[in-house]
Amino acid sequence: MEMTKVRVGPRDHGRRMPLEEFAGAAGERGYRYELSRGVVVVAGIPDLPHARVLFELDRQVIPWIATHRNAVDFYGSGDQCVLRLPGAQTERHPDRAFYLTPAPDPVNPWDRWIPDIMVEVVSAGGEERDYQEKRADYLAAGVREYWILDPQTRAVLVLQRVGDTFREVRPTLEYATPLLPGLLLKVPGLFEAAE
Secondary structure (H helix, E strand, C coil), X not given: CCCCCCEECHHHCCCECCHHHHHCCEECCCEEEEEECCEEEEEECCCHHHHHHHHHHHHHHHHHHHHCCCCCCEEECCCCCCEEEHHHCEEECCCEEEECCCCCCCCCCCCCCCCCEEEEECCCCCHHHHXXXXXXXXXXXXXXXXXXXXXXXXXXXXXXXXXXXXEEEXXXXXXXXXXXXXXXXXXXXXXXXXX
């Protein structure tokens, strides 16, 4: 007997749902969905300035990846990858994620494959989610760096793992991560694209 797939839409914002059910749900088009501590979070499609920051990030990162083929196993968006935290009943879809090691399961790795670097662009109204909730989730998951790109403040906050905590780095002109040797992220350019 075939089971009916659970559907989620904007009306489900704030609804409690177990991760197992959410992970198999189909979302209504035109929205982005995450599960945060067992609660469905529905957000609109990001605005153009948000998308332009990501476009500029890709312009800076993808040429480096192309010339350092063995450095990154996978670089993708929240439509292409997911971070699941069963103990926290949480599922996150990052704006961008870098995986430096091969997937433990080539077909469905999302329950065990932890990104080394997570990237989020802060949307107006999403500050608490990006600066606090995701910070805690990504630290708990074992993410090694978390880059927060904030178009409203034109600032980048890099959280670098140090044991069981994050150290804050606030680059203003350039950022070079030890995880991607040779990549030099040009901070002002990220936000100029959004204007």
